[in-house]
Amino acid sequence: MSSNAADDKKTIPDIIIDKTRNCSYQRLRFFGKGGFAKCYEIQHTGTKEVFAGKIVPKSMMTKSSHKEKMAQEISIHRSLTHKHIVGFHSFFEDISNIYIVLELCKRRSMMELHKRRKAITEPETRFFMHQILEGVRYLHSHRIIHRDLKLGNLFLDDDLHVKIGDFGLAARIEFDGERKQTVCGTPNYIAPEILTRKGHSLEVDIWSLGCIMYTLLVGKPPFETSSLKDTYKRIKECEYRIPSSLRKPAVEMIVMQLQEDPLKRPSVDKLLQHQFFTSGIMPAALPLSCLTTAPRTDQLEKLALQRRPLHEINYIDDGHCGEKISVPQSNRKHLFALRDQLDKLMSTAPSDRWPVLTDELSDPAAQPLVWISKWVDYSDKYGFGYQLCDESVGVMFNDTSKIVMLANGVNVHFITREGQEIYVTMDDYPPELSKKMKLLSYFRRYMSDYLMKAGASAVVRESDGLSRLPHLHQWFRSTLAVIMYLTNGTLQINFQDHSKIILCPLMQAVTYIDVEKNFRTFRFSTIEKYGCDQKLYNNLSYALDKLNAVLGIGPMITFS
Incomplete structure (x- = not known):
């Protein structure tokens, strides 16, 4: 056990x-x-209600400034009550720790969404930005500057509603015209007047909102560079580029927020009235699957609160009940990235000692949202069937076409050999899909009746037709394992001894399900620093060997 765990x-x-x-x-x-x-997740022993417990050891509060900062954070946060602010329930202390009891946001932060998806769609951005702005409007109406608005401080509940959290850098405006002088914030989101020490106020949050909106739509922060010095230089000079692919209303709203002169930035009220929110789809809700895969824009249109012209909707009717959408083919970039990450990991991770990685070294935020919990190989006749952790069921047929039925048992996605995705239902599909729909039902029945589910409880729950889940892209069997590659870049290896690893190049992490069925996720950087037990090390080494072979770097094998 590590000293941290023991402590x-x-x-x-x-x-x-x-x-x-x-x-x-x-x-x-x-x-x-x-x-x-x-x-930690903590549960009230009386009411059984579950919260997030933020626990700060008093041994870490060595300076008076630390205590003052903590007192200010608690003072500000406990005064706030809004649907888009993380709920503050209570705080107390004992001889060792300070405890802050907060609303639990199980879907983590928008940083994890960003890492898994990079750029998200405009309707999704509209959905999230509107909620973020509502939360910031509440803060500003109470004369509070957050001063650290960033994706990592925007949390998501089970309905993917945004909750602004972490008020460690927040400050109150005590009198009209007050300008704060403290240099604080996160490099990619920090406003120029903070860097130049000209004094700042509410307008720094507007700048951060512009950085957030840009990051959601483009997939990276506007001023990001490989060095802090260059990033700060770009911020001070307001130097950034907007891709031509963005629509005009989105561009105009970003530019309004990223004004070098803070007095030229609009208020939150003005931003909420911007054309960006009325010129396209404003979803009433988003499916949980959008945490890892873009939702169906055709269905978003049908459920939209605001509609955009039909010629802008990304679908065509193919003449029967199914809607056919062209889906970009998965490419090998994730596999190459994962191979490079594993190569670095295996060359730097300590191999002369085999520590057991504890829960405290795990990173639950990097846990995969989708993995394969059951599989059956019937490729000698039909194909490879599998069940995802949310109980969606898929088949990769021998002709390389694929089919996925969502967990609701109604919506079905059929992916042609050419990569086009056709949306149908179990009761309404074209005649040419009849045989494959019957085989899907057969595979589903077989796995339900005869196979045990692997891994932890489902993380993803779906109940509507908005969802587009990742599906099996390629697979092969070796003498020691079954290796499965999903369209979201996840590589899963199920070993003969029933241990499993789920590798994610986007989160740069491995989820390890050992033979005792313990389910934990570790960043590659953690393993590089501390090492890992020999079994996990051997499994990662095996994964690297197979990736080298698949990518033509070692002895050649091919995916089925």
Whole structure:
């Protein structure tokens, strides 16, 4: 056990007692860490309600400035009540720790969405930006500057509603015209007047919102460079480029926010009235699958609160019940990225010692949203069937066409050999799909009746036709394992001893399901620093060998 893990056992009890309110919480699973704090799911032992427990060891609060900063964060956050602000429930302390009880946002932050998706669609951006602006409008109406608005501080609940959190850098405007002088913020989102020490106020949040909107639509922050010095230079000179692919209303709104002169930036009220929100689809809701894959824009249009001209909708009717959409073919870039990451990992990770990686070293935020929980190989006759963790079912047929039925048991996506995606339902599909629909039902029945589910409980729940889940792109069997590659870049290897690894190049992490069915996710950077047990090390080495072979770097093998 690591010293950190041992210290946690001593200083963070399993049952956390709030003496001031005469109640207690049970500490559940580790949820993440940042700064001085560690975060756990905690459950009120009386009401059974589950919260996020932000726990700060007093041993870390060595300076008076640390205590003042913590007191200010609590003072500001506890005064806020809004649907787009992380709920503040209580705080208390014991001899070892300060405990802050917060609303639990199980879908993590928008940073994980960004890492998995890069650029997201305009309708999704509209959905998220409107909520973020509503939250910031509330803050500004209470004369509070957040000062650290970024994707990592925008959290998502089960309905993908945005909750602004982390008020560690927030400040109150005490009098009209006050300008704060503290240099603070996150490099890619920090406003120029903070860097030039000219004094700042509410307008710095507007700048950050512009950076957020740009990042969502383009896939990277507007001023990002390989060095901090160059990034700050670009920010001070307001030097950035907007891709020509963005529509005019989006461009205009970004430019309004990223004004070098803070007095030229619009208020939140003005931004909420911008044409960007009325010139296209404003979804009433988004499916959870959009955390990893773009949703169906044709269905977003049907459920939209605001509609855009039909010629802008990305679908064509093929003359029967199914809608046919051209989907970009998966390419090998994720495999090459993963291969390079593993090559670096295996060359730098300590191999002379075999520590057991503890929960405290895991990173639950990097956990995959989709993995294969069951599979059956019937490729000698029909194809390869599988079930995803959310109980969606797919088949990759021997002719390389693919079919996926969502967990709702109604919506079906058929992907042709050419990569076109046709949307149908179990009750309404063209005659030419009849045989494959019957085979889909057969595979589903067989896996349900005869196979055990692998891995943890489902992370993704789907109940409507908006969803577009990743599906199996390629697979092959070796003497030791079954290797499966999904269209979102995830590579899963199921070994004969029933251990599994799920590798994600986008999150740069591995999820390890050991023979005892423990399910934990570790960043590659953590393994590089601390090493890992020999079994996981051997599994990662095996994955690298197979990737080298697939990509033509070693002895050649091919995906089925």
